[in-house]
Amino acid sequence: MAKVKAAVFASGSGSNFEAMMQAGELPCEIALLVCDKPGAGVVDRAARLNVPVYESSPKQFADKAAFEKDLVGKLREAGIEWIFLAGYMRLIGPVLLGAYEGRILNIHPSLLPDYPGADGIGDAFRAGAEVTGVTIHYVDAGMDTGPVIAQREVEIMSDDTIDSLAERIHKVEHVLYPEVIRKLIIEE
Numbered sequence: 001m002a003k004v005k006a007a008v009f010a011s012g013s014g015s016n017f018e019a020m021m022q023a024g025e026l027p028c029e030i031a032l033l034v035c036d037k038p039g040a041g042v043v044d045r046a047a048r049l050n051v052p053v054y055e056s057s058p059k060q061f062a063d064k065a066a067f068e069k070d071l072v073g074k075l076r077e078a079g080i081e082w083i084f085l086a087g088y089m090r091l092i093g094p095v096l097l098g099a100y101e102g103r104i105l106n107i108h109p110s111l112l113p114d115y116p117g118a119d120g121i122g123d124a125f126r127a128g129a130e131v132t133g134v135t136i137h138y139v140d141a142g143m144d145t146g147p148v149i150a151q152r153e154v155e156i157m158s159d160d161t162i163d164s165l166a167e168r169i170h171k172v173e174h175v176l177y178p179e180v181i182r183k184l185i186i187e188e
């Protein structure tokens with residue numbers, strides 16, 4: 001039987017996207033990469049890993065609804081059933097949420113609800129937290145607010161820099177996202 005198809009949405013380097021691709025057997029096929037930032041590193045990774053890319057930016061459309069309507073068309077055409085956000089720096093609007101209700105996941109580098117937003121690692125570090133971590137959650141209309149699926153703690157050491165902390169957090173992310181995908185999609 002053919003596997004269900006998933007799309008990864010990313011705006012940046014794409015290390016989580018690559019970790020998913022290299023994670024060994026997943027219960028779904030990563031059949032499309034959606035990128036909203038021309039020239040983002042993730043696009044080169046997708047080319048190297050032979051994953052089709054759809055580059056699209058809201059600037060090309062009249063408004064966010066039109067941008068998302070076009071995306072939904074593309075996703076449907078490609079038979080996509082799940083969306084995994086991995087460093088996608090944009091809120092998901094009602095058009096995409098409506099089309100993929102309960103089927104959009106996000107990874108965030110903190111223990112939500114602590115430190116939501118664009119710089120979860122830096123915010124925890126600057127706040128002097130002793131523990132932070134990684135969260136995988138369902139996506140809703142808010143910023144990093146949907147129901148939590150899994151969390152893993154990462155200790156902040158006294159000699160950490162933001163870079164050393166980020167490196168440990170990313171290592172945890174690269175294991176946790178494939179783990180959650182395996183569990184969720186098999187349990188469907």
Ligand code: GRF
Pocket residue numbers: 010012013014015016017086087088107108109173
């Ligand atoms: C990750 O830290 C993820 O948690 C956050 O954005 C970062 C993306 O990193 N949402 P990468 O592009 O996967 O390397």
